[in-house]
Amino acid sequence: MKHTGNNLADEVLRGDRRALARLITGIENGAMSASEALATLFPRTGRAHLVGVTGAPGTGKSSLVNQLALNLRQGGRTVAICAVDPTSPFSGGAILGDRIRMRDLAGDPGVFIRSMATRGSLGGLARATADVVKALDAAGFDVVLIETVGAGQAEVDIARHAQTVLVVEAPGMGDDVQAIKAGILEIADLLVVNKSDDPRAQNTVKALRAMLDLGQPGSDARRVMHHGRLVEVTAPQEVAPPNRPGWSIPILTTNALTGEGIGALVEALDAHRAYLRESGEMVRRERARLVAELENDLREALLARLLDRIDGAELDELVDRIAARELAPRAAVARLIDAAHLPGPPVQVDST
DSSP states (O other), X not given: OOOOHHHHHHHHHTTOHHHHHXXXXXXXXXXHHHHHHHHHHGGGOSOSEEXXXXXXXXXXXXXXXXHHHHHHHHTTOOEEEEEEEOBOTTTSSBOOHHHHTTGGGTTOTTEEEEEEEOTTOSTTSOTTHHHHHHHHXXXXXXXXXXXXXXXXXXXXXXXXXXXXXXXXXXXXXXXXXXXXXXXXXXXXXXXXXXXXXXTTHHHHHHHHHHHHOOSOTTOSOOEEEETTEEEEBOOTTOOOOTTSSSOOBXXXXXXXXXXXXXXXXXXXXXXXXHHHHHHSHXXXXXXXXXXXXXXXXXXXXXXXXXXXXXXXXXXXXXXXXXXXXXXXXXXXXXXXHHHTTOOSXXXXXXXX
C-alpha cells in the first residue's frame, strides 16, 4: 500500500512505531509525503517536554540519557530519544554509537530511539532535527530527549529546539579557565557534573559555581545573565520552587553508570517545566523558537527557489570571477538576485 501523507499521519497517531520510523526517514530525505504528514500532525504538537542534552564529547551524555529514560519509564512516562551522531565520512549516515550505550532500553514499547546524522550541519544538530522532534511530539511521547553530537563550545543550536537545556560536564575535561570560557554553559537551564565518583568532581562543581557567581562579594544573592534575564544561581543540588521569581540554575552531580543522582535530576527537569509554565516563560520561548524556525525555513526555501531560477553556467562563471578576485561575493549576490528577477530593495555592495 502506498503511504500518502495523511495515511502516514494517521498511522503515527495510532501508535504505529514503524510508520513513525518511515516518517522520520522521509523527513531526513525531504520526501513530499513526510511534509504532508507533518502538516497534518502539527496541531497535535506542543504537548511533550522537550529536553536538550548537550556537552562536550566524553562527558557521558548517552549514558546519562539512558539513565534518564529508565527513570522516566519507572515513573510511567513514555520517552522518545533523538540522538544526533557525527556523519560517517563513507556512508553519510549516523555512526549509531548512542545505540550501544542504550541497550537497557531495548524492547521497551514506551521508548523510541532514533539516531540521526548531522550531514554536515553545524551547531550539534542535524538540519531535520526540528521536524523529527515535531513528529515525536505528535506521536504522543511524554518526554523527548534531544542529545546533541557533542561539538563543544559552539554547540548552542539546542537552545532553539528544546524547552529545557541540560548541559553535561565531567571532571578532567579542562581547567577552571575552560569552564569559564565555554560559551555552551550560557544556554544551560540545568548544569550536571557527571561521573561524580571521580575525586575531581567537586572541583568541577566549584569551578562551575565560580563561573556562575557574578554577585557582590559576600552577598548571598548571586546573579547571572541567563536567556537575556538576570537570574539567581543556587548551590549544588538545589532546585528553585516553581513559584519563585526567576529560575535558579542548579548544579547537580550524577553517575550515569550507577544511576546515582538521576532521581534528583528528573525532579529538577520537572521543576523547570513547572517554572516555564507558571511564569509564562514557556510561551515566550515557544514563540522565539517558532520565529527562529520560520526564518530558517524561509531562508532555505528562498535559496532553493533562487538557485532554481539561476542558470548553472552563469553561477559557475561568477564563482570563477570570485576565485580570481575579479568580483566581490556581495556584488555577485546582487547580480544573482537581479538575474532571478526577485522583488525587493537592491542589495548594497561595495564599490570595489
